[in-house]
Amino acid sequence: MRSIIFFIGLWGCLGYSQNKETLYDFTDLPQSLLLNPGADTNFNYHAGVPFLSQFHINAGLRGASIYDVFADDGRDINDKIENTLNTLTSNDYLTLTQQLELINFGWESKKNKNIYFSGGIYQELDVIGYFPKDFAVLAYQGNQDFLNQPFRFSTISGSVELLTTFHFGYTKKVSKKLTFGARAKLYSSMFHIRSAKNKGTFTTVETPEGNNIYQHIISNADVTVRTSGYASLKDEEGKDIVNKLVGRAFLGGNLGLGIDIGFTHKINEQLAITGSANDLGMILYTKDVETYRARGNYVFEGFETPIQFSGQDPQNFLDELEEAVPLDTLSTTYLTMRPVKLNSSVRYSFNRYDDGTCDCYLEGEKPPYLDAIGVQLFTQFRPKRPQYAASLFYYKRFFNFLRTKLTYTIDDYSYYNIGFLTSIHINKINFYISANNLLEYTNLAKARGASVQLGFNVIM
Amino acid sequence: MSEKRICVLLCILISSISCVKDIDFEQAEDVVLTPVYEVDFVYSRFDTSQFIDSNIDPAIVIPEVIVNDTLEYDLLGTDFVVDNLERVELTFEFTNTIERDFEFDLGFLNDNDQRIGPLYSMTANSGNGEGTDPIVTTEVIILDTADIDVLRDATRLISSMRVQNINSSLRGILELRSKGTYFFNYEL
Numbered sequence: 196m197r198s199i200i201f202f203i204g205l206w207g208c209l210g211y212s213q214n215k216e217t218l219y220d221f222t223d224l225p226q227s228l229l230l231n232p233g234a235d236t237n238f239n240y241h242a243g244v245p246f247l248s249q250f251h252i253n254a255g256l257r258g259a260s261i262y263d264v265f266a267d268d269g270r271d272i273n274d275k276i277e278n279t280l281n282t283l284t285s286n287d288y289l290t291l292t293q294q295l296e297l298i299n300f301g302w303e304s305k306k307n308k309n310i311y312f313s314g315g316i317y318q319e320l321d322v323i324g325y326f327p328k329d330f331a332v333l334a335y336q337g338n339q340d341f342l343n344q345p346f347r348f349s350t351i352s353g354s355v356e357l358l359t360t361f362h363f364g365y366t367k368k369v370s371k372k373l374t375f376g377a378r379a380k381l382y383s384s385m386f387h388i389r390s391a392k393n394k395g396t397f398t399t400v401e402t403p404e405g406n407n408i409y410q411h412i413i414s415n416a417d418v419t420v421r422t423s424g425y426a427s428l429k430d431e432e433g434k435d436i437v438n439k440l441v442g443r444a445f446l447g448g449n450l451g452l453g454i455d456i457g458f459t460h461k462i463n464e465q466l467a468i469t470g471s472a473n474d475l476g477m478i479l480y481t482k483d484v485e486t487y488r489a490r491g492n493y494v495f496e497g498f499e500t501p502i503q504f505s506g507q508d509p510q511n512f513l514d515e516l517e518e519a520v521p522l523d524t525l526s527t528t529y530l531t532m533r534p535v536k537l538n539s540s541v542r543y544s545f546n547r548y549d550d551g552t553c554d555c556y557l558e559g560e561k562p563p564y565l566d567a568i569g570v571q572l573f574t575q576f577r578p579k580r581p582q583y584a585a586s587l588f589y590y591k592r593f594f595n596f597l598r599t600k601l602t603y604t605i606d607d608y609s610y611y612n613i614g615f616l617t618s619i620h621i622n623k624i625n626f627y628i629s630a631n632n633l634l635e636y637t638n639l640a641k642a643r644g645a646s647v648q649l650g651f652n653v654i655m
Numbered sequence: 656m657s658e659k660r661i662c663v664l665l666c667i668l669i670s671s672i673s674c675v676k677d678i679d680f681e682q683a684e685d686v687v688l689t690p691v692y693e694v695d696f697v698y699s700r701f702d703t704s705q706f707i708d709s710n711i712d713p714a715i716v717i718p719e720v721i722v723n724d725t726l727e728y729d730l731l732g733t734d735f736v737v738d739n740l741e742r743v744e745l746t747f748e749f750t751n752t753i754e755r756d757f758e759f760d761l762g763f764l765n766d767n768d769q770r771i772g773p774l775y776s777m778t779a780n781s782g783n784g785e786g787t788d789p790i791v792t793t794e795v796i797i798l799d800t801a802d803i804d805v806l807r808d809a810t811r812l813i814s815s816m817r818v819q820n821i822n823s824s825l826r827g828i829l830e831l832r833s834k835g836t837y838f839f840n841y842e843l
Contacts (some may be wrong), residue, residue, distance in 0.1 A: 267679035273687055337690030339836065399693060407698040408748070408834045497695030497833065501724035501814040511727050 213253060213321070213536060214573040216586040216602045217616035217629040218648060220459075220469050220540050223300055223598045224618055224627055225652055228313050231471035231536060232364045232376030233457035233460045236311065239284045242642050243299030243315065244651040251294040256643030258287030259324065279334060285328040285350040286579065293320045296650065297359075313378075314363035318444065321534070323577055324353035338399045342409070345396035348418050352579060354389035358478075359444040364455070374459040382451035382533070384478050385443040386424040389531065391579075393418045405498050413493040416520055420487045421529055423449055423480040451478030453533055465564070469540045474533040481528045491520035535576045542569035542590075565592045569601075582607055586614075596620050604631065607644035625652040674815065688841040696745060696833040697761075703753060703825050713824040721817045725764070728812035737807045741840040743798040745833060749779035750789040752827035756781045759831065760819040763809035772805045785826035787837075807827070 219230045225241040226249050227234045241572065263279045264272065294317055301313030301360050332385040338346075364378030395416035424443060428436050461467045471499020493516055543566035567590035575582045584606035592598045603616040614631030628649040635645065731737050751757065757779040762770050777794040798806065 225835070230735050263677065265678045265680055265682055267677050267682075272682040273689075276686065290662045333690070335688055335690060337692045337837075337839070339691040339693050342693065406745075407695045409693065409695050411695065495695065497698045498728060498812070500697050500720045500726055500812070500814050501698060502701050588719055596785045 213255075213534075214413075214584045214604070214606065215251070215646070215648065216571055216573065216584065216588070216604050217600050217614045217631065219538050219567075219571055219600075220524075220542060221590075221600055221616060221618070223620070224625070225299065225313065225646075225654065226296075226627075226650065228297075228301070228311075228366065228376070229317075229362075229378075229455075230365060231457035231459070231469055231474065232313075232366055232455050233374050233377040233459050233469070233471065234366070234376070235368075235374045235459040235461075235467070235469075236366070238301065238303065238311065239655040240302040241300065241313075241652055241654045243296055244653070245298050245524070246295065248653045249294065249296040249648060249650040250313075251646070253290070253292040253644075253646035254398070255290045255608050256287075257289075257643065258283045259502040260387075260432070260643050276335070280331060280515050283326045283328060283629075285326055285347075285352075287326040287328075288577075288579075289322075289324050289326075290644075291320070291322040294318065295527055299652075302520055308331070309368040311366040312364070314361075316359060316361050318357075318359045320355075320357050322353075322355045325350070326577060327351045333397075339526070341557070342399050345398045345414075348393040348395045349415060351393050351418065352391050354391070356384060356389075357386040357440070358384040358448070361446075362455075364499075372461045376455075376457050378455040380453040380455065380476060381446075381454060382476065382478050383444060383446045383448040384424065384451065384480070385440045385448045386428075387449070387478070387480060387531070388420065388422045388425060390418070390420040402496070403600060406499075409496065410461035411495040413520055415492060417490045418488070421480075421484075421531075423482065423484045423529075426484070426485040427483045437639065444491065449478055449480045449482055451533070452476050458540075465544045467542045468546075469538075471538045473536040473538070475535055476533045477529065477530055478533065479530050484526050486525040486529065487522060488524070488525060489520050489522045493519035511523055532576075537574040538571065540588075542567050545547045546589075563592060566590065573606075600629075602631070609635075609641070612644075613647070619655070623653050623655055626650075627652075675691035683843060686843040688839065688843075690839050690841075692837040692839070694835050694837065696747075696835045697812075697831065698833065699816070699831040701753075701757075701829040703827055707821070707823050707825060708769075709767045709817040709823050711823040715822060715837045719817065719819045720817065720821050721815055723813070723815045725774070725811055725813050727810065728763075729806060730809055731809065734807075737803060739839050740803050740837060741800060743803065744836040744838075745775075745796040745798070746836065746842065747777060747794045747796075747809040747833040748829065749777075749792040749794075749831050751779050751792070751829045752785055752787055752789045753818075753825055753829050754781050754784055754827070755818050755820070755825065757829055760813075760815045760817070762813045763806055764811040764813060765808040766810050768811070771809060772802065779829060779831070782827055782829075785828075788808075791828075 205621065215230060218226055220234060221227050222234050222236045228236060259279050259335045264275050297316040297318065297395060299315035301311060304310035304312065327350045328349045333346050350645050360382040364376060366374065366376035368374045369604035396414050398412050400410045400412060428439065453474050455471065455473045457471030459467055459469045544567040546566040547564050548562050569588055571586040571588060573584040584604055586604040588600055588602045590600045596619055598618045600616040604612040604614060606612065611634055612631055613633045615633055618625060618627035630647045632645040697715045759779060760774055760776050762774040763772055765771050775796050780790050782790045
């Protein structure tokens, strides 16, 4: 129990979509190339410190916060759960994304200074669960207060995926105005489970004219849960599970292909627009696949006894149900699209440093602009509908070694999400840390989401 | 030196301003789920025209007719249900137009066909004949946690309907409809 509470607490602390609004187009960091392979970076080479170059966690809860349920306010927790349950809808969800870069490297082409190559490996865990409103109500309150109202199977929707991505990208300054880039990705999925587009209802109907008081009706049920990498783990324990997953991480899992593309277009010296599409790709699940599918219709109205007017064979409820709504286990190959993410921005830079008294830029570089403002848009495609976020940002370079970005974001979770990124560059060594939902930091329990990323790089 | 200081300061600042206030996760121990489920139970319909041949001389009186039935019925399902059920209310509703009382008995058997728990008996009051408003009798059996514990091994249900002094002039319909209301109390 304590560990569960700790996990919920941790989740509360780190609690938000895969939007990395502070890191996007932050071209002082090589990680910006992962969000836009066409980012206008200016490195000779870079190398992430293995396993430490980027840790990212992003959790979000749409519709409620930890505080709504666990507030220490003297009210009965059961009342608070019921209130929260009534407020939440089946469009509310929780998301959790965690990424860990194993390696990350890049170098400028020897033959052509305008070309930059970058590559690496990162691991990603991506969870989204929509709130199964109808069945949460059925479990928490029962059907007595909900007679004649359908409980919809469509409210059951979510996915969990654990995968590693091997990537290699190419960024080219096509002209003074345009930088274009693309990144090829090879996915190795260790574990995947997904249930979406379910159909049908369960209803308890009052039948004053019927054989019995009610009819319990399962109507047009069609519920599918796809899994891969799950069946063979069912009977394994601790260490064996880890060993199997590690094997799959390095290309032993279900494989997929994808691509990121992006660009930066400088309209003039100070004004630039950028855009990128990430994870345009798919994974083909062929190994260790089990799909569970239940379909059918069933009406239950009790047991006819002792006088069996209908003269039917004695009923066996469970057998009947199994026959009417059979559960099939299939092992057919399936394909899923990766959740596509779109980013775009408009950036206006100003306050160029040029008085020659401070070391605000490295030798050989053009004097940088110390400030920039702009807007960013983010979209991620999810099983039910896309998630959107819009940000305003302010970039500030204080000294050569300290570069920061402040963002204000409106998204599904809140209308006042402030994010901040600090990147420290001391000689070749770089450390950066970023977090959002800062207004909620004094009490993260009230936050509907938060995101943290940090890492170390060597940059030239 | 000053660069390092700023780094350290920033790290301390970020880690120290974040906290979780006014939250008591111990409350999780007080969470109680109390759903109430309504589920159909048994039903039956006795229509004299389907069972009694009207060509038989009405002077012939059958002193007693008993219909018995046994069916597979796992009242409480799993241990989880037994352990977290607080109360079950079985509600029976008889509607009768036949001019006779009917005795209805209900009981539960375990795997060895031994009866466990009491035999529940109830009477459906006699009606006023075919075409009249039916007489409605409602009976509620309440099973508390002690009863539920006794019935935890029930796997079959026995029922019987008994009626006396039947002849071919009797007309009408007896209907039985029933439901179980299951009150759970489940602590996390």
